[in-house]
Amino acid sequence: MHDLPKTLNSLLETLQALQPVMEAEQAQLCAGQVNGVALQRLTEQKSSLLTTLSYLDSCRKQHEAPLRLRAPYRNVPALFALWQRIMACTDxxxxxxxxxxxLLEQQVARNHQAMSVLRANHGQTLYGPNGQSHSRGVSMRKISI
Structure with missing residues (x-):
């Protein structure tokens, strides 16, 4: 039975390690200028912790089977208390x-909007195909004297 509490403690520790990563992710997404490199690093850390959580959860289920226990462990007070902490952290x-x-969706929308502006102005030039300047929107005839 000692493997189940150990696994539950590891789950809680990993969830607690995920909190500052997600806080930093939120800070990056709220910043006026998002640092793409820092955000990528945080995403990798978050992904690694989520993979660890998935592994620990599968271990938890394996430890439960022979003990005929299932979360939330109401009949085992110590495990029940630990599970409540895990659930609070998860929530x-x-x-x-x-x-x-x-926040990420808003950032993506702003990026799409900026790209639309850039694409709209991409074809507009100050010079025509003949190398002569022309003004946008107003057609003018050039007269040589």
């Missing part, structure tokens, strides 16, 4: 992740 991280998702 807080879920809310932060949803908020970060909204």
């Amino acid at each position: 807080a991280l879920n809310q932060r992740n949803q908020h970060n998702g909204m």
Whole structure:
């Protein structure tokens, strides 16, 4: 039975390690100018921690089977208390992740808007195909004297 509490503690520790990563992600997404390199680094850390959580959760389920236990472990007070802490941490991280998702969507929308402006102005030039200057929107005849 000692493997299950150990795994649950590891789950909680990993969730707690994820909190500052997601806080930093939120700070990056709220910044006026997003640092793409820093955001990528945070995304990699977050992905690694989520992979660890997935592994630990599968271990938890393997440890539960022979003991005929299932979360939330109401009949085992120590495990129940630990599970409640895990769930509280999970809920807080879920809310932060949803908020970060909204921030990311806003950032993507701003990037698309900026790209649209750049694409719209891409074909406009100050010089025509003959190398002579021309003004935009107003057709003018050039007269040589």
